[in-house]
Amino acid sequence: MGGKRILSDQQLDEMAALRERGWSIDRIAEYFTAAGTPISASSINWQCMRVGADAPPRLRGKHTRPGAPYVRYGFTVRPWTDEDDALLVELEVAGKKMREICRRLGRANSSVRGRLLTLARRDARREEKAG
Missing domain, CATH: 1.10.10 (Arc Repressor Mutant, subunit A)
Known part of the structure; x- marks a missing residue:
């Protein structure tokens, strides 16, 4: 199930810590890409969701729910x-x-x-x- 992993376990831990510190998804993706591990913001978002890394409450956006397709x-x-x-x-x-x-x-x-x-x-x- 799934393809080849982009981030190592150590990088996933670092990613989670950065997210919980308040870094944006885009900033985290740019950080890893600049360090030699190219990764998209959408992949960072998925991994943060997967490991339960969430932004601090003060930085969370408003929850919206589309009503139609x-x-x-x-x-x-x-x-x-x-x-x-x-x-x-x-x-x-x-x-x-x-x-x-x-x-x-x-x-x-x-x-x-x-x-x-x-x-x-x-x-x-x-x-x-x-x-």
Whole structure:
């Protein structure tokens, strides 16, 4: 699953520390690229989500949720609804395989994995606020 890794474990740790210190996704990508490890901002964003590295609360953007399908890079994107999220979590908690979850939701593997990471980040933020 997945391709060749761009960042080593040590670099991933450094990336997470930089993000949690407040560096932007673009700045982190530029930092690693300048140091000889070319990486895109979107790859940095994905890795930060994957390892749970989040910006400090004072630097987080406002959460918005598109209400209707939109086009990104020539592809129509169907926004996640509350019902989609509930079904996703239900299937994941039930231990369903990713292939089945994707089929049931009619979404790509990367979309489902990304949404699970997003929901986990939101839960972590809620816990942070409550604690």
